[in-house]
Amino acid sequence: MADLSCNIAGVTSPNPFWLASAPPTDKQINVERAFAAGWGGVVWKTLGEDGPPVVNVCSRYGSVDYNGSRMMGLNNIELITDRPLQINLDEITAVKKAWPDRAVVVSLMVPCTEQAWRDILKRVEQTGCDGVELNFGCPHGMSERGMGSAVGQVPEYIQDVTGWCKSHTQLPVFVKLTPNISNIRYPARAAHAGGADAVSLINTINSITNIDLDTFAPMPTVAGKGTHGGYCGPAVKPIALSMVSEIARDEETRGLPISGIGGISSWSDAAEFIAMGCGSVQVCTAAMHHGFKIIDDLCDGLSNWMDDKGFTCLEDFRGRAIANTTDWQYLDLNYKTLALIDQDKCIECGLCHIACEDASHQAISHHKENGKRVYTVINDECVGCNLCALVCPVPDCISMIEVDNGKPYMNWTQHPNNPMSN
Amino acid sequence: MSHSRTSPRDVTAGRLGQEQLAENFRDLHPPLNEMQAAIEASRCLFCFDAPCLEACPTGIDIPGFIRKISSGNTRGAAITILSENIMGGTCANVCPVEELCEQVCVKNTAESKPVTIGKLQRFATDHLFAAGIQPFQRAAGSGRKVAVVGAGPAGLSCAHRLAMLGHSVSVFEARPKAGGLNEYGIAAYKMVDERAAKEVEFILSIGGITLHTDKALGVDFSLGNLRSEFDAVFLGLGHNACNQMDLDNEEAPGLHNAVDFISRIRQEDLSELQVGRNVVVIGGGNTAIDIAVQCRQLGAEMVTLVYRRGPADMSATDYEQEIAQTHGVLIRCWAVPYSIQADDDGVHSIIFEQTAMDESGRLMGTGQFYDLQADQVFKAIGQHFDEDLLDSDDCPAMENGRIRIDAERRSSLSDVWAGGDCVPGSDLTVTAVQDGKLAALSIHQFLSQSLAVSE
Numbered sequence: 001m002a003d004l005s006c007n008i009a010g011v012t013s014p015n016p017f018w019l020a021s022a023p024p025t026d027k028q029i030n031v032e033r034a035f036a037a038g039w040g041g042v043v044w045k046t047l048g049e050d051g052p053p054v055v056n057v058c059s060r061y062g063s064v065d066y067n068g069s070r071m072m073g074l075n076n077i078e079l080i081t082d083r084p085l086q087i088n089l090d091e092i093t094a095v096k097k098a099w100p101d102r103a104v105v106v107s108l109m110v111p112c113t114e115q116a117w118r119d120i121l122k123r124v125e126q127t128g129c130d131g132v133e134l135n136f137g138c139p140h141g142m143s144e145r146g147m148g149s150a151v152g153q154v155p156e157y158i159q160d161v162t163g164w165c166k167s168h169t170q171l172p173v174f175v176k177l178t179p180n181i182s183n184i185r186y187p188a189r190a191a192h193a194g195g196a197d198a199v200s201l202i203n204t205i206n207s208i209t210n211i212d213l214d215t216f217a218p219m220p221t222v223a224g225k226g227t228h229g230g231y232c233g234p235a236v237k238p239i240a241l242s243m244v245s246e247i248a249r250d251e252e253t254r255g256l257p258i259s260g261i262g263g264i265s266s267w268s269d270a271a272e273f274i275a276m277g278c279g280s281v282q283v284c285t286a287a288m289h290h291g292f293k294i295i296d297d298l299c300d301g302l303s304n305w306m307d308d309k310g311f312t313c314l315e316d317f318r319g320r321a322i323a324n325t326t327d328w329q330y331l332d333l334n335y336k337t338l339a340l341i342d343q344d345k346c347i348e349c350g351l352c353h354i355a356c357e358d359a360s361h362q363a364i365s366h367h368k369e370n371g372k373r374v375y376t377v378i379n380d381e382c383v384g385c386n387l388c389a390l391v392c393p394v395p396d397c398i399s400m401i402e403v404d405n406g407k408p409y410m411n412w413t414q415h416p417n418n419p420m421s422n
Numbered sequence: 423m424s425h426s427r428t429s430p431r432d433v434t435a436g437r438l439g440q441e442q443l444a445e446n447f448r449d450l451h452p453p454l455n456e457m458q459a460a461i462e463a464s465r466c467l468f469c470f471d472a473p474c475l476e477a478c479p480t481g482i483d484i485p486g487f488i489r490k491i492s493s494g495n496t497r498g499a500a501i502t503i504l505s506e507n508i509m510g511g512t513c514a515n516v517c518p519v520e521e522l523c524e525q526v527c528v529k530n531t532a533e534s535k536p537v538t539i540g541k542l543q544r545f546a547t548d549h550l551f552a553a554g555i556q557p558f559q560r561a562a563g564s565g566r567k568v569a570v571v572g573a574g575p576a577g578l579s580c581a582h583r584l585a586m587l588g589h590s591v592s593v594f595e596a597r598p599k600a601g602g603l604n605e606y607g608i609a610a611y612k613m614v615d616e617r618a619a620k621e622v623e624f625i626l627s628i629g630g631i632t633l634h635t636d637k638a639l640g641v642d643f644s645l646g647n648l649r650s651e652f653d654a655v656f657l658g659l660g661h662n663a664c665n666q667m668d669l670d671n672e673e674a675p676g677l678h679n680a681v682d683f684i685s686r687i688r689q690e691d692l693s694e695l696q697v698g699r700n701v702v703v704i705g706g707g708n709t710a711i712d713i714a715v716q717c718r719q720l721g722a723e724m725v726t727l728v729y730r731r732g733p734a735d736m737s738a739t740d741y742e743q744e745i746a747q748t749h750g751v752l753i754r755c756w757a758v759p760y761s762i763q764a765d766d767d768g769v770h771s772i773i774f775e776q777t778a779m780d781e782s783g784r785l786m787g788t789g790q791f792y793d794l795q796a797d798q799v800f801k802a803i804g805q806h807f808d809e810d811l812l813d814s815d816d817c818p819a820m821e822n823g824r825i826r827i828d829a830e831r832r833s834s835l836s837d838v839w840a841g842g843d844c845v846p847g848s849d850l851t852v853t854a855v856q857d858g859k860l861a862a863l864s865i866h867q868f869l870s871q872s873l874a875v876s877e
Contacts (some may be wrong), residue, residue, distance in 0.1 A: 067492065068464040347531040350470030366471065373471065393467055394532060 001308035003313040007277030009172040009197035011213040014038035020282035022109035028091035041103025046080035049110040055140035057115035062209035062219040073235035092127040121169040131172035137203020152178035155190035162194025172197040184243040198257035204230025237263030248277035267301030275321040322388035334407035337384035337400040345397040348373040353387035427444030432699035437721025446719035463491040473526035480507035502548035513589030514544035536625040561588035565724040569652040574602020575660030576842030579858030585630035596638035609712035649650040659806035659844040680802035698798030705802030706736035830864035
């Protein structure tokens with residue numbers, strides 16, 4: 001069995017699966033249940049400054065269901081912890097003491113003053129936790145009060161707050177980034193410049209999941225009104241993976257440890273984020289949907305896949321996808337594939353034909369032969385776009401076959417059609 | 423060869439209590455609930471050029487209506503169904519989907535299990551009926567009158583479409599109730615809760631249709647009368663005579679036509695229906711299955727269905743045969759009735775001769791016999807159309823004992839159309855509905871043209 005142990009910015013855990021800062025990590029009882037189930041670490045739900053806690057509304061969640069599957073995407077309008085600071089600190093202390101091998105990182109969000117950050121850091125350090133995560137991400141509620149994504153959208157603030165935190169604590173500092181910006185590299189560079197030990201991303205995305213067509217109010221609805229919330233769950237994974245890749249590839253931030261977050265629901269999702277350079281991965285929606293028990297397959301599946309691949313530890317494949325992620329302009333324009341339909345596997349649904357006919361290049365013909373519907377690729381028309389293979393419901397029925405056209409690698413920067421190339 | 427009675431004929435009502443009867447005659451398959459429907463609908467691939475659509479005799483846009491169920495547009499789904507097949511509610515229950523749409527579903531290849539189209543169709547149509555919606559409207563009145571003879575699936579389908587197109591329709595039905603086979607001829611557990619009657623009510627609610635029950639062709643009126651009184655006539659006469667075995671004692675007490683008893687099961691109090699302890703059913707179609715299973719449900723101890731050829735030759739589908747077997751019916755193939763043993767008290771046994779195929783593929787007796795004790799015997803060896811009820815001097819041309827029609831369901835008489843079981847072709851409800859629909863469209867065209875000429 002592969003070694004799943006994880007070390008990111010000096011924070012270690014027996015496996016890379018952490019529960020993200022969210023309702024599952026709000027209380028000792030939840031966190032201990034998670035650790036008992038096998039989770040490698042948690043980022044404790046965000047603590048605010050001392051004083052009267054925030055107040056939450058009900059209801060708090062909206063869901064995007066798709067074709068019978070619940071919670072393809074989830075949004076929430078819950079704020080940071082609504083429990084008194086000292087209770088949280090006491091519970092964090094107790095948990096870390098009882099589970100010394102697990103990663104316990106504490107998420108923090110206080111007003112944008114050095115004093116506020118220094119005060120809370122001093123108290124958090126005493127819990128024995130392994131690190132802090134600066135919540136510059138939450139896009140709802142707290143941002144209206146100048147915190148969360150209101151900070152994360154201004155690189156200068158990120159750099160300042162990160163700098164304050166680094167100067168007031170010895171704990172590793174993770175900076176959690178909001179995706180609600182135009183270019184993720186700027187906040188990441190700011191965190192790096194401020195001395196961040198790692199970045200965590202993505203936080204949730206601004207969203208209104210749906211409108212109740214009876215009341216005409218956004219969901220979740222609070223007394224007939226709704227507001228935008230933070231979107232997460234399987235639907236956001238591609239966005240998160242892309243943003244992770246930007247930071248992993250950026251010259252300024254290359255090598256900066258990343259804790260990957262965003263729709264991670266299975267071991268293969270996790271493997272993809274690690275391959276894109278992530279140290280640990282954080283999970284929330286999948287656990288909120290199915291409970292902590294999913295950790296069994298997350299670990300077991302990752303380990304079995306690593307065994308199959310001959311990887312003995314996470315370092316063996318961490319970052320392996322980074323070099324293969326490039327800019328469009330460097331893709332080989334002379335690379336050619338054609339769709340090939342395996343007629344023995346074809347179930348005659350015709351989805352490839354109609355997709356190509358209506359939405360692509362009219363490159364799949366259909367006719368009947370002895371009562372059987374036969375769909376055939378017209379090679380001269382096929383642009384190798386892959387749409388047919390994606391809509392085909394049968395695994396491996398349509399393959400994209402590389403065609404050796406004898407042409408050498410040529411990208412856009414070299415192409416004669418590019419006015420900038422010469 | 424002759425056998426004497428071993429015990430008095432045991433035929434009695436009330437073999438089972440009311441509760442057990444109610445349990446036995448409830449829905450064969452409960453309807454899908456919303457969650458089941460959503461899951462099942464999500465299995466549909468929305469095929470291009472879908473084979474199910476092609477396999478449906480009425481051409482229902484099956485992928486289209488299933489997608490509407492998926493999206494929560496259940497009323498739209500029902501209207502998609504009913505636009506092509508006004509009896510889509512009944513067909514959802516009685517169509518041999520295993521030989522039509524579901525047989526060709528691509529999910530058979532992919533998952534060895536088709537999308538359960540019939541059940542989804544029922545889900546959609548039940549929804550519309552429960553909401554009491556009549557989604558179709560009549561066009562402005564054409565002033566033309568059409569007579570429809572027979573209020574079965576063909577006649578009602580024709581009447582509804584004609585009414586939609588603005589014509590005035592008079593429907594003449596020989597029996598006391600409309601619905602035809604749906605009301606009188608289909609097993610009770612496939613048509614629970616007055617389903618057939620409610621469907622008739624739904625169809626008639628479009629307006630423009632006058633129903634005359636207890637009015638029989640050849641008794642109360644003639645085809646000639648109708649042709650002179652109406653602008654066009656549609657004959658949806660159905661089967662009106664049962665095939666006979668042509669054996670001695672065929673009229674003996676205790677020997678019945680299956681369709682008559684099925685009709686009584688549909689119409690009468692189940693606890694008062696007399697059923698034998700030992701029942702023998704002769705035949706291999708769905709009627710044979712329906713009577714055999716329902717005799718078991720009424721409390722018959724032993725029901726044996728005897729068919730002259732092999733299981734694969736039975737016109738009852740595999741699915742129907744399975745229903746019989748899981749309800750405790752013993753199916754015996756390769757035997758034909760040889761003689762009916764009866765005395766003054768009635769039938770007491772049937773002697774069967776075993777059969778086999780000869781080398782040329784012809785069915786022949788083997789000279790081997792066996793004897794089945796029977797308190798009650800049901801013949802389900804087919805029905806036919808008795809043309810005697812048509813006027814001899816004004817009769818449309820026939821073809822193999824049925825009314826000959828063209829592709830538009832028009833007979834050799836220019837103002838007479840026909841469909842359903844009285845014309846050649848399959849004897850399914852769904853094909854009867856299609857006959858009625860196509861005939862109505864053709865009649866409409868005929869009336870529109872003749873209207874134009876007369877103007």
